Amino acid sequence: METQVRPLETDHVTKSRKNPWGKELKIHWPLYVFCIPALVFVLIFAYGPMVGLVMAFQDYKPWLGITGSTWIGWDNFERIFQYEESMQAIYNTLIIAVIKIIVGIIVPIFMAILLSEIRNMGLKKSIQTLVYLPHFLSWVTVAGIMIDILGLDGGINHFLTNVFGIQPVYFLGDPELFRPTVIISDLWKNFGFSMIVYLAVITGIDPSYYEAAEIDGASRRQQIIHVTLPSMMPMIIVIATLSLGNILDAGFDQIFNLYNPLVYSTGDIIDTYVYRSSLLNGQYGFGTAVGLFKSGISFILIVISYRIAYKVANYKIF
């Protein structure tokens, strides 16, 4: 008996894709069982809402439900392009997201290079600890801090008035200043965390490259340009291409907590617009259509970006 079962047992960890289903289930049934909890959750809470997307093609009324509401075809989608507000929200989303992505890639690279120039390990670790921290604070917390220090009588204005004699600036209530405020605060919260992968790459560079460059008489600046940056390039390309998929994500948590009616013209993004137009105003079908429009375009962009990342840098999701 023992000797008969043993070959089957080691089969657990060997290639088994060619097994017929019957044999496969007999050996690997526990693995299928292990997948059931996750599968149940995904089917209900990720695929379930996808069924609800049909609301985008309906004049959805909560009391009639999906089965009872009238079908109106593409009307909701046509309305997206007719409403000035929704077009403005799409435009704002693109502008804010694109600048966030560009700044959010360049600054962390720059900071990672500067930080790697600090030789005192204690100081380096302390700086790292502090700059990672804001990433873990919730946007509610950060918004609370910002509303306080950026307000008309807040710390920043206090400083500007006393030192430079400038009239108080309303950072969160001025449509002109809202986008820069959003972009800088997002950078403040996240640059440290984004820096981690670049730091890891820099740490992994073979020191002999630097030694060779130094023997050839390269200055530190030249070493950074000709050794450090090229070594970081594959990672930069992967992160830059993958961020293409985030082009319609301008950061709901942040905007929702910082904006107010004064800055809707420049600060309202797709996600906040969906929230206001649907849940607050009851236009469920329209809100779903805007959401589907966003998810659809994002999906196409993500697929394209993963393809590019795979071709250019051989990056795989799993």
Next chain:
Amino acid sequence: MYHKSKGYKIFSAFNHLLLILVALSCLLPMLHLLAQSFSSKTAVNGNLVTFWPVDFNLDAYIKTFNNSNFTGSMWISVVRTVLGTLISMFIITTAGYALSKDFRGRNVLMWIFIFTMLFSGGLIPSYILVTKLGLKDTIWSLVLPGAFGAYNLILIMNFFKTIPKALEEAAFIDGASFFVIFRKIYLPLSLPGLATVGLFIMVGNWNAWFDGILYMSSTEKYPLASFLQTVVVQGSAQSMALSQSEAAALSEQSIKAAQIFISTLPIILVYPFLQKYFVKGIVLGAVKE
């Protein structure tokens, strides 16, 4: 050679200065908040508080902890975080273990999970689903919808893949089942990985605020982050439960500061443990073979 040159020394001095300033910019807002929370109303309203308390007192904290809205929300957050983390870890580790193996249908399953990263039903359909399932106004509306995370699954799967196959083979020969191997070999050996992902999930649960506002019909059922959102962003003095005489004596800003600080404290406390692991976790998640 280069570090002896004059140019590099000047650069280095500026570099140190710049980075120290940047690092301080991440710390000072929290210190400012802390200082405000311990200061008197006149000092706070007169903008006299920078990074050190003026007229030190604990009134804002006493008031905050006497506010049943606040403590109630805090309790909801604790329950939500514990439940949410346990459920998430359970479904992610089990699936992650299975998917780190090779079996028929694995790739199909993997794509079913990955697809959730690429496409979603969006806000309104999710809201309607949770409502239809009757989860509204219960803690389950906060815990269940977000319990599965494809990114965390991939992280865990990668941790499991680093465990040598020989260990599993040896255990099989000794007669251990998949369940035993999972519990006795994989879970203990990938503890650093589980800690990283677990702490991320904990922080995520603790910080989540929007679902509370979305699914809870009254502020008494809000988790702390949602409650805080009504206080600091919507500026609802009602949530602070101040009587008129108290409002005269206490600065609204001090109480806000105290509340923000208390809600952030758990994050600051787990942060040292988190930091120990997350760098490795992130790098492993981002850079793969």
